[in-house]
Amino acid sequence: MKIGLFTxxxxxxxxxxxxxxxxxxxxxxxxxxxVYIFTTxxxxxxxxxxxNGIYRFPSIPFVSFTDRRIAVRGAFRAIKIAEKLQLDxxxxxxxxxxxxxxxxxxxxxxxxxxxxxxxxxxxYLHYIANGHIxxxxxxxxxxxxxxxxxxxVVAPSERxxxxxRAYKVDAPIRIIPTGINLRVYGQRDSVEAKNKLxxxxxxxxxxxxxxxxxxxxxxxxxxxxxxxxxxxxxxxPDAQLLIVGDGPARETLERQVRQLYLTDHIxxxxxxxxxxxxxxxxxxxxxxxxxxxxxxxLTYDEALASDLPIxxxxxxxxxxxxxxxxxxxxxxxxxxxxxxxxxxxxTPRSPEEQxxxxxxxxxxxxxxxxxxxxxxxxxCQATMAKEQAxxxxxxxxxxxxxxxx
Numbered sequence: 001m002k003i004g005l006f007t008x009x010x011x012x013x014x015x016x017x018x019x020x021x022x023x024x025x026x027x028x029x030x031x032x033x034x035v036y037i038f039t040t041x042x043x044x045x046x047x048x049x050x051x052n053g054i055y056r057f058p059s060i061p062f063v064s065f066t067d068r069r070i071a072v073r074g075a076f077r078a079i080k081i082a083e084k085l086q087l088d089x090x091x092x093x094x095x096x097x098x099x100x101x102x103x104x105x106x107x108x109x110x111x112x113x114x115x116x117x118x119x120x121x122x123x124y125l126h127y128i129a130n131g132h133i134x135x136x137x138x139x140x141x142x143x144x145x146x147x148x149x150x151x152x153v154v155a156p157s158e159r160x161x162x163x164x165r166a167y168k169v170d171a172p173i174r175i176i177p178t179g180i181n182l183r184v185y186g187q188r189d190s191v192e193a194k195n196k197l198x199x200x201x202x203x204x205x206x207x208x209x210x211x212x213x214x215x216x217x218x219x220x221x222x223x224x225x226x227x228x229x230x231x232x233x234x235x236x237p238d239a240q241l242l243i244v245g246d247g248p249a250r251e252t253l254e255r256q257v258r259q260l261y262l263t264d265h266i267x268x269x270x271x272x273x274x275x276x277x278x279x280x281x282x283x284x285x286x287x288x289x290x291x292x293x294x295x296x297x298l299t300y301d302e303a304l305a306s307d308l309p310i311x312x313x314x315x316x317x318x319x320x321x322x323x324x325x326x327x328x329x330x331x332x333x334x335x336x337x338x339x340x341x342x343x344x345x346x347t348p349r350s351p352e353e354q355x356x357x358x359x360x361x362x363x364x365x366x367x368x369x370x371x372x373x374x375x376x377x378x379x380c381q382a383t384m385a386k387e388q389a390x391x392x393x394x395x396x397x398x399x400x401x402x403x404x405x
Contacts, residue, residue: 006102179369216247
């Protein structure tokens with residue numbers, strides 16, 4: 001198939017959405033399909049990369065969210081490119097500029113247009129005029145309007161599915177969790193490589209190390225992890241927390257660390273290259289997250305694929321993912337966060353636990369992810385062909401009746 005992925009967010013921008021798109025792109029290509037990215041320009045990327053099937057459209061930083069971008073023009077050019085490529089399906093990854101452009105392209109080419117609903121916008125309204133302009137009910141109305149006449153909607157989790165139902169979306173919806181590229185996250189670094197990366201941050205080979213990896217946004221609740229560190233240190237005095245990522249909450253979080261006198265136990269690594277992410281999982285002992293705004297929890301899956309136990313805030317998604325202590329535990333109270341971390345720092349992992357993790361890894365693999373997406377593409381193609389055939393029959397029937405009358 002020839003597939004067009006339309007997105008406002010793509011590398012070199014770092015986000016869960018960009019990672020999800022790249023995972024899908026790479027796996028579809030590995031399975032023999034042709035995939036093209038239609039996205040925004042970026043100061044850190046060249047305008048187009050036709051050799052790798054990446055087309056960029058003029059854009060500006062998004063209001064109140066300046067590390068994300070929105071295209072300002074290019075629909076006519078996108079149509080011309082899509083015609084030349086002879087796309088079979090459009091798969092939108094955004095509700096904004098490129099998402100609207102994708103709908104226009106699909107309608108022009110008369111091909112299916114699917115959409116993945118990645119972001120729970122009601123969790124991010126404070127970025128726009130401190131939440132005074134848009135309310136959660138407005139998000140529902142806009143999402144319903146945008147998703148009208150979409151061929152199919154991909155919900156990465158049960159939470160997204162429930163949200164789509166609440167918005168009264170009438171398109172077919174399937175839960176298809178984003179997969180993890182096991183060729184990357186399944187590989188194991190040598191002991192020497194792990195220790196070298198640990199030494200870079202001043203850690204000994206046996207230092208108990210907690211890893212937080214996400215955008216440093218207030219809704220990620222990283223302050224909760226910092227608040228729990230004194231209780232962890234009371235039982236594990238040499239424990240360390242490495243916070244990887246960058247974002248608007250960084251300055252506030254750094255100040256919190258200083259105020260709690262935790263600078264000897266908590267470091268901020270800043271944003272790292274996507275190519276290095278799996279090495280950071282490899283060197284840690286426990287992955288921690290207190291975020292309650294995850295729609296698909298990609299970092300949880302990446303940690304699992306890296307053989308790292310997870311201790312994360314309970315949500316609908318974690319209830320699906322964590323079905324055995326071999327994978328991790330979820331928490332709602334600080335004491336449960338602390339006890340979960342201490343359990344994995346103090347308890348050796350058994351071969352039986354590895355078998356349980358392997359079963360879960362197959363479920364969240366990029367291969368399974370791509371197969372499910374492709375099945376949805378083909379079903380949408382079949383549905384469109386059936387509807388067009390019925391419309392054609394109706395047209396012939398009307399012409400016949402008119403000629404008889």
